Amino acid sequence: METVSLNHITEIISWLFLAYGAIVCAGYIFSAVVSFLEIREYKRSNGLRDEISLLQSTSLPSISILAPAYNEEANIVENVRSLLTVNYPSCEIVVINDGSKDGTITKLIESFHLVEDDSVYADILPSKPIRKVYRSTYKSFKNLRVVDKENGGKADALNVGINVSKHDIVCCIDVDCVLESDALLKLIKPFLNNEKKVIASGGIIRIANSCTIEDGKIIEVKLPEKFIVRAQIIEYFRAFLMGRMAWSRVDGLLLISGAFGMFDKETVIEAGGYNTKTVGEDMELLVRMRRLMRRKKVDYAVGFIPDPLCWTEVPPNWTILHRQRNRWTRGTAETLWMHRGMIANPKYGVLGMLSTPYWLFFEWLAPIIEFLGILFFILLMVLGQVNWIFVLGFSLVAYTFAVLYSVTALFFEEYSFQQYKKTKYTYKLVLTALLEPIFYHPFILWSALKGNIDLMRGKNNWGTMSRTGLGKVGDKVVVKQ
């Protein structure tokens, strides 16, 4: 009798896991189809005219680029110089030194000939105190302003940047990002080419590790040799080309990457600015802005541009990757908790009925369920209830589906932007896609689990995100792996 009931329980649990897996697969297939339609339409709609000529227009709205910096002494000068080369007729660059403990501010003052700026600025969003605001005495750096403030984290630094910024559109960016020459023009287009009020727009983040960079621009896209970086490239393809493209099409986008996103300043301030109490401040802000718009019953939109606009360095080793993924998990969980009222709430339309449940079940819960599945499997082994033929069959289904999803993402990249030009890169990426579920995914699973454990323990910091940065090779600059 006891064995029968145990069998029943294990069978029910097995079915639940299976049902979850089936729903995940269906969700991914749906997202792949929708993404494909979106990419195809974007490709068809764009590219008729090189819109770069519009950069001579005086009617384009001015933009404030906000770049927080913390302990960036080694690369800050090159990074700011790169930002200063950004191609846009009217923009200011606001670098916010978030109480760095190294010589970041000194380097900035010396290199850009900074003096105190006594312009009037807003004090709308609460933040840690500002020590000083600087501007350059040199005409060539007239668009640059540097804010030196007490340390308060990235969100706090961005809030200060928003307070100090002069223009109505703000572009939040990681200081070490490399932008395409028309990145700002492409990102502002949704704001101008829409009948609805656009509150934010984001773009695809590309991986700069191993790429050749000259004068702050990507000259040659190379595939990194390191497996860990290649696996992240595939992950980014999946996330951006298949995930966010689909969400953008159904107007369910909940996240604009903190590395590069443009916002309507007024809406950001009305929503209360970046939340300093979460490590997922980028996602949290957009969710809050969208809630605000819905509450105010304003017809609004969030833009998403699939072109490669911004290149960034990803963690080149397991330790830093672990910290990053740990943080991302905590950020997702915190945001979902803060906005739990939206989940499965029909009042929020797509956001309530699709986006937030997706993030809850397939982003945050997925690693936990996967881990519970492993524990359940061990339990079955202990109880001698494992049918190894079943295990083999199920593992094969899971593995082939994971690979299928990755190679589909590679296909989308090949179909759309084909940034990795050499044929050998395609083969290497396919090989990476075959190996990634076995050698990379378990580590990501562990990092996400650790993130949840840390969250429960009350850990609320970013962790050190050291970067190898830009290394000079002659006149050219290569982002080290």
Next chain:
Amino acid sequence: MSFIDNIVQDWPWPLKVNAFFAILFFFLVAITILSLVFLRVYKNRRERNKRHYWDQIDTFLNNGLFDDTFDLAKETQRFKASHLVTPLQKKVAIREILVYNENLKGESSEILKNLFHDLGLDEFTISSLTDGKWYDKAKAIYVLSELQVKKAKTVALYLNDKHETVRAQAIYYYIKTADKNPLGFFGKLKKELTLWELIQLEDCLKFVYQGPVPDFSKWLDHQLNTVLVFSIRMIQQFDQYEHMERLVPFLDHQDERVRAEAIKSLRKLHFEGLLDVVVPRFLTESRLVKKEIIKTVETHGDLELLRGLRPALSIKEEWQTNLMYLRAEKRMQPTLES
């Protein structure tokens, strides 16, 4: 087959389902990888072909444009028969002609346009416009506009197209191909223009259109507010001082964008008496218009007049207007403490 059947028939059904999906996904993976490789090979091959066609059309165009001994009429027919057979060859040829056209002016540009016709590429483009999908239509209109092919009546059909890209290209077509009256298409517009389209129009008008500067006041009675905004802005940008007076009624327009644009233009045109009209209405104006009024006082008024606006900036007033006021005050009196 019976051997597999014998094995499978003893399996419990969940195992059969797993096996089915594992095999299905495996085949899909294989198909996707093959498609990926095929796409890469196809694109590489297409690129190679394109380069080859580019070389051919490039040589032909160079000879046609710059070699006086080249028998253009005869060679054009020969080239058309032998090198413009497939749609890809025609598309490459059109693209190359567009590149040349962008870099050449005067007589060479005229030869190019004639070649576009003589090579039958205009027929190909127009067939795309009439029979193609929406993106083919958009591309065709773009090509026609770049090469100044006069097909205004045909393109007019697309001015209110449901596809935004087609509609935008139709609008730009008119402005780029016009010898005079580049904004004539305004009369046919039924839908408001986006800010992006306004910027593109302005760009075409300033850098592409070659004819006489149009009289923008002609559109000041248009039913679309974005057309009004554009016309008011252009009156200022092209220094049409003679129409200044006609902008004044727009200070009372119901749309705040039109009022703000009117203030901005009148300010830049140095319209006398603007301050007398706009300052008294500061209290009741929208935020967008208030910003323009503050700028106007900063440009044409004095500190005393600016400070006169202060009582209207109540505590409940939006922070943007307050900030703008403080910045203006600071600039007008640099020694003021922030």
